[in-house]
Amino acid sequence: MITILTSTLCGVVLLYYLSKLAWRLLILWRARDPISKYSRLPIPPGDFGLPVIGETLLWAVQGSRFNSTRREKYGKAFSTNFIGKTMVKVTGPEYVKQILTADYDTVTTIWPTTIQRVLGESSIANSVGIIHKQRRKTFLKAFTHAALNSYIQQMHKLAKKRMKMWAETQTTPLVYPETKEMTFDIAFQVLLGMNFKNEDERLKLFKTFDTMITNLFSLPYDFPGSGFRKALEARKVIHSLLDSHLKEKRKKVREMIDEGRAAADSSDDAVKNALHFILEYEMTQHSRKLKRADEDIVEHVIEEEDEDRMLSDIELKETTVEMLFAGYQTTSSVLTSAVINFIRSPHVFHKIEDELREFGLLSDNVDDLVGQVGTTNNETPVTAPPATENISVIIDNTIPVPRVEYLEGNSGSSEDTLNNNSGLNNNPLKFDGSQGDDDRNGPELTLELLSKMSYLEQVMKETLRIMPPILGGYRMALKTFQLGKYRIPKGWTIIYNIRDTHEAEWSEDMEFNPDRFSPENWKESRESRFRWIPFGGGSRICVGKEFARLQFKIFVIELVRTFRKLEFAKGKPPPMFAIPFLHPTDGLPVKLTRRKSSTTNDINCDAESKKLK
Missing domain, CATH: 1.10.630.10 (Cytochrome P450)
Incomplete structure (x- = not known):
């Protein structure tokens, strides 16, 4: 009996390795391009997994560790396969720059069928060549x-x-x-x-x-x-x-x-x-x-x-x-991430307060700023979980293959919950112009004024560094080309990873520290351009990136001017899900303390007062 079991086990193991070898040889044979001048270069190292399914199961089990473990093993460019789709994942400015600045006849952008059909063939994302440039x-x-x-x-x-x-x-x-x-x-x-x-x-x-x-x-x-x-x-x-x-x-x-x-x-x-x-x-x-x-x-x-x-x-x-x-979910993702980081790092919130005071946008005498709120002479110290408390992020749990399901299951249910429990449903805004027109004094917001607020700019960059709203982008090789010391075969998918690039460039230092983007520590240059890539780069860099920056700064200014204290309503950071955009699975219920007079009761929005369905 033992002999039979041993023989069966040996047969299964042998079949496993033989199937992997056959699958690898088939992929390499298909990747041949004898007429290309790069045909003698090696393809990026990696593992193509099992026939047809590739490394899909490993990715499903490992999640965010899938990229990091392979990056440690193979380097910043590695090959893999998901559901029969062979691809190369790249990290780091040297590789990302080459992908994002490649000629139109070298790589092209690709999107899932659903995005192509819903957004339309005329959209900028789905356009190529001269049509893309013109739009x-x-x-x-x-x-x-x-x-x-x-x-x-x-x-x-x-x-x-x-x-x-x-x-x-x-x-x-x-x-x-x-x-x-x-x-x-x-x-x-x-x-x-x-x-x-x-x-x-x-x-x-x-x-x-x-x-x-x-x-x-x-x-x-x-x-x-x-x-x-x-x-x-x-x-x-x-x-x-x-x-x-x-x-x-x-x-x-x-x-x-x-x-x-x-x-x-x-x-x-x-x-x-x-x-x-x-x-x-x-x-x-x-x-x-x-x-x-x-x-x-x-x-x-x-x-x-x-x-x-x-x-x-x-x-x-x-x-x-x-x-x-x-301009919709990507921006809301970043604004939500900013709130999370302010709670985890209250000293950053206080430094923003200081900068607003410097530019006349926040006064210690709140009567000068918010007519109906009152004054506050002594701010209550902010209490929040330590800045070192971890946020659980499922950061790469999506099958990076065009024309497959991204949202079904894990993320879909949380989105439904969030939509059904939006605070607006119970507290509708009135569109009569009466709300939001308070008695605040201070200079009018302009691009010139916002450009002078250097710490706010640093906060925005740091938020996008550690919590970019999207994982990365897709390209497809239109012809065989050289990437570093490797050959990328025609027809292969290339994925550049934004978060991994940021982690690798800052030695996986994911502490929220806006000072890393201070003028002394960060110089805008051609060398640094592809180290920080939340908006992509090259000819397909986000068209509305300056609009997104503007939304972020205005939101943060008003958040800080309205509230003096932010807390996690559940006492700890929420788990985060990255599909299709980085977001908290519980919607991020918060407890807020409004800027007020000492005789006014705090307006605390307790998380337990509203149950998530």
């Missing part, structure tokens, strides 16, 4: 210095509304879903210039938009009740809404152009939005082309026809939805 050029007009400066007043007002609601409610503010709603409001009002008739209309559109975004990372199967079907149906609703809105916007922009008026010079907030700037640029360029045609400069017009043509309605709708998507 980036057009949409960058919405994020010029003048455009950004014109958004600040509206963004500031919406941030103040949200903080006032947090301060006045007796229920638990769940930071992640609340900041999602705030970034939604900013996206639709500041980016699109869309105003809501009432709260019901706003909440209905928010739920529709959130359904679409949440189901972007679902299985690509279109049947009733599927996540993909829900996303497609939500897309139809939003596109239908955009039809009438774009028609009105085009008419308004045309009238202003004919009158010789520019949005940046207007005092009308209704025209100070990203969509207006984009349409203004498009129509102006088109008018100039027609003028050149009238002057018989026909040859020049023909050469520029493809580059200067106006976007069609479907192209504009798809790129607009993409713009909304980019």
Whole structure:
């Protein structure tokens, strides 16, 4: 009996290793490219796992340790395979720079089928070559210095509304879903210039938009009740809404152009939005082309026809939805991470207070700053868990293969919980302009003022360093090319990992320390550009990165001006989940102490007063 068991075990082990060897040889045979000048270079070291499933099971078990253990074993570039998809994972500025700055004919961006279908083929993310360049050029007009400066007043007002609601409610503010709603409001009002008739209309559109975004990372199967079907149906609703809105916007922009008026010079907030700037640029360029045609400069017009043509309605709708998507959950993820770090590192919160005082944005006499709150002469010391307390982060628990399910199971249920328990559902904001218009004194926020607040900039960079909202990005090799000392075969997927790059560059020092980005410790240069990559890099660097920076700074300023103490309502940091964006699984219930007079009771938002379903 023992002999039979031993023989069977030996047979299983032998079959295991033989199957792995056969699978590896098959992959290497397929990776041959005899006509390439790089054919003699080795591919990055690694393990391709078992036939078909690759290393999927190991990744599922190890989670975030999968990358770190292989990086220690193989280096900053290693090969692997997930569900039959062979890929290379790269970490570190030298490799990331080469991937992000590669020519259009070397690598191309790739996205899951669901994202391609929902966002659309016309989106910037799904565009390539000259079309990608042209669309980036057009949409960058919405994020010029003048455009950004014109958004600040509206963004500031919406941030103040949200903080006032947090301060006045007796229920638990769940930071992640609340900041999602705030970034939604900013996206639709500041980016699109869309105003809501009432709260019901706003909440209905928010739920529709959130359904679409949440189901972007679902299985690509279109049947009733599927996540993909829900996303497609939500897309139809939003596109239908955009039809009438774009028609009105085009008419308004045309009238202003004919009158010789520019949005940046207007005092009308209704025209100070990203969509207006984009349409203004498009129509102006088109008018100039027609003028050149009238002057018989026909040859020049023909050469520029493809580059200067106006976007069609479907192209504009798809790129607009993409713009909304980019400024929604990624931003709310970062704002939530900032709150977590402020609670864990109260000294950072106090240093922000000091900088706000320096620039006249915070006064020890709170009557000078918040008319209805009162004064406080002696701030109560902040008590919070030690800064060294760990946050449990499931940081790489997603199958990094296009066209597969990202969200089903673990993350989906937490998202549903968050959406159903948003503080706004019980405490609706009124869109009558009454909230957020307090009696605060101090200088008006401008880009010039914000650029002088160096510590706030350091806080933003450090938040994005240790808790970037997305894991990384995908590329596909269009031809065999050299990466360092290795050969990347045509057709292989390349994944650059943002968090791993940050960890490796700072020797896995994940303590929250904004001073590492002080002028003495951090120099902006070509050498440092790819050490810190939360916005990506190269020709596909985030179009709206300056808009995201602006949202972060305005949110933090209002948070600190409104509250003097932040605490974890459950007494400890929440577990974090990274799919599809880094977020706390419980929504991050917090206990807040408002800036107040000594005779006013604290407004404590106790976590136990609101149960998560």
